[in-house]
Amino acid sequence: MGMISRRGVLAGGLGGALSLAMPAVLRAQGKQRIRYAGFVQSDGELKTLLASLNAYMAKHPEVEIVAEMTNFGSFIDKLATETSGGNAPDMFSCNVDITDEYSRRGVLRPLTAYVPQPMDLTDYAQGAVKAATVNGQLFAFPNDAIGPALVCRSDAFKKAGITMSNQMWTWEQLAKAATDITKANGPRYWGLEDSGSNYIPCELFMRGRGKTLFTPDRQIGFTRDDMAEWFAYWDRLRKSGGCPPADIQASVNGSDITTFLVSLGRAGMTAALTDKFAGMQALVSNSDLFLQMLPNGFDGGPMKQTHFVYAGNSTGLTAKSPHADRMVDIVRFTQKDPEGSRLRYMGSGMIPCSRATRELVGAQGTDVDRKIIAYVEVLQKEQAAPRSPGVVGMSNMLRRMNEAVAFGRLKAQDASAQFIEEAEKRLKS
Amino acid sequence: MATSDDDRVNLPATLAETGRIVLRSLAPHLILIAGALLMIYPLIWLFSSSFKSPAEIFSGNGLLPSRIQFDNYVTGWQGTAVSFGRFMTNSLVISVLAVIGNTFACSVVAFAFARLDFPLKKLWFALMMGTIMLPHHATLIPQYMLFFNLGWLNTFLPLVVPKFLAVDAFFIFLMIQFIRGIPRELDEAALVDGASMALIYAKIIFPLMRPALVATAIFTFIWTYEDFLSPLVYLTEISLYTVPQGLRLMMSTTGQGSWGPLLAMSFVSLIPLFVIFLFFQKRLIDGIATSGLKG
């Protein structure tokens, strides 16, 4: 091949690449173009979200909504890069941590001015609204309602002869149930997955002791003994056989239900958020799953509902975007409009934050949907305050400390001290 | 397939010798097959799992699916937002352009480093190697700002143009090492015959470094096809997504996952890679007439 023809190929390649670049640029003209980035938790959720956005565009031909969806892990990196690069999407999905982080950095637009008109949030799960509020300002519209729970296998409970009649129970009763289930179902089967790494049950544990992980004004809300007792609780369970050994528990990735021992038929209970329930039931073909509250206190102490309801997925608007009113209307359409919300939620696997929409899904949804809705209603009867966001990277810190105790590298007291030390460092910076 | 000289044997004299020869020709096959089983296990696993339901994929280690039906392939290919074929087309287009860019641009630059002399050569070489040493994550944000200001976001340009500018120092270094293995007498003889430097590159070095070019083509194709981070940040619209992004879209760690379709499409997305590898590895063998290298 000679030099000239090679240049030709080179030029052709570049030309091809350039022509590929054209459509995106040309298309942007003439319409109100809104970039909606976010994470979806399932194929069904993507399908329903796109359907509702398409319906909106059909009604408003002057609007083009570009859906930039991916899964959660990828979304976090992409959002950080885009925002830092000065190219944040116009609207995007938030969880509690994103709302907190991006509102404090001035990326998100305060939304209080849009409530109650056009967004009336009175029938929303109030915990979700509170959790999306930072320094008195609402920063995201909650899409769904989730809460902490124990996801339990009926077959394991039946084998151990345990029937749950009351949602309220103590941490000691949980430990006993876990050990009993292990005894009845073993070997290579455990009553309860080790949740020492999970900050949500930890928050409830602290609340049971009259404390909290973090206070609303960003201070540590527990003592060294409280956290040491948390690590020790799980250490005792590992030793009594109620929880699996450290290395088996470490094979579970807390955000991936396909690794949960309950999903794999190796454990009877695990602490999880309700948005994982439907997915887990789909993985478990040989037993019904049910939702049970985590303990709300200790033997001999006062029992008080400590669970909170919040949103796993909210929608926030970028402060710099000029399309705020339009985007609020899009959110209103997907969350509250009878047609839009039906398209958005039916088959999405999400439990709507708005009661009216929730009842619609409950009436037409599956048995699994109804189980989750019923549980969320139980939590709502006696609402506890939402969790106060702590420090960035807290879940990772707690997991490291719990693993250090589980693998015998640290004593519970020392792990607690180290957790506090690291958290304090982060609170200062 | 060419038979090499040392496989050609004289007619066997005795039966024992025949046996030995048969064994000798079978032994490599036996070793290779044993190894191949170890290598192919994942593909067998992936293929059989692509027919299973999520519950069956994650429970138990059995290879055989309990049912043979193609739902996962149909659902996966249809996709939710756009067909999976779209993701594959995007990946193929980007990868082919990247291969063209890398093989030409990198070979030209490698020729400069390996055969030509110019001021600051050592400095440029050190800087070039330095660009490989910096972790990608550290430059991601400034790189993003650069492409944003160029107006290249949401196009294939950030993924393709750098290849035409020999940004992949890996391949430049690879080719330098290959060119340095080619005896210099060849270029010098050509020089004496009146060839220009451009001609030496085009007529001698380029054809002789074919194994390196093929290796570059194969790796560029595969690595571009599988790259996740760059397409993730530079391509935002779903219709422009590449295969790994498309697969992530199906992956669900919380909700009701489309694990069956995900594994089915993982399998399908391997087919072009496998075919390209099978096709190009032949070039790797036939690529060079070693007799031409007699000093």
Place this chain on the structure above:
Amino acid sequence: MSVAQDAGTKAGRAPPRARRGIGAALSALFGRAGGAEAPTAGRSRLVGYLFLSPWLVGFVCLTAGPIVASMYFSLTDFNLFSKPVFVGFSNYHRLLFEDPRYRTALGVTLTYVFTSVPLKLTFALLVAMLLNRALAGIGVYRAIYYLPSLLGGSVAVAVMWRKIFAYDGVVNDVLLWFGVDGPSWISNPDYALSTIVMLAVWQFGSPAMIFLAGLKQIPRELYDAASIDGAGAWQQFWRVTLPLLTPIILFNLVMQMIGAFQAFTPSFVISNGTGGPDDSTLFYTLYLYEEGFSHFRMGYASAMAWVLVGIIGTATAVTFITSRYWVHYGDQ
């Protein structure tokens, strides 16, 4: 092939008075017929830079800016959203003297580099030699041996590696036949890193293909000559194959080393990027990524990146310096 043969015959006819030296050769780019005109320094520079230009343009326009920016970030407090605030070398100070997790990450990475690279290269060379023969169906074998590398760090690999090395995985199923109740290999701090090393060795395809390409470049005549001298297969390997392969060995060594120092994806295969269990797979770049993108400390992450450049640069420089004693180039 005609081109190569053509060049070869030309080489065969090359008159002994062939001029040596690159300077003379360069003049020939524009001057024809043996370079009757005297070469000028300006011209040779021009030719060199002409061939270098694609890279130089790419470096100046695309690569250099972000590199300089990250160098600057490393001297700042940069949370991704606000303007970076200059803090001098305090990121480096904290990194080198005050961060125990950084030391963990460095230790994990060094262990990984020193185990996975030699194992992978040895394995790759063995397989390349096994595949470098004229057997029926060798192309299919090559493709099959490359399969693990095609899978890369995909989602499927993560699920599969778990299927093999988890407590209820294939390995332990086999061990159970022998009455051994194995640990959970992927999630035990004592073994987790070893399974990642195994994954790296198993994906030996790229260096093996490069070795194969290198083996193809060794002239058959050299083996013929060695065999006439009475050298056996083993001696041929030591006297012909290995010396002539040294440039490629150097390449594979340097590149695998750089790659191993930057290992990132494998930790997603077994720990979903947490670096667990108990930080036993906390790779350098994983920690860097966690600090930069999860904890929004891009200044600190950038400092980490530049220390890594220093470490890799030193390791590479040392390798290059020693290579003078063990690498043989055909152009010397």
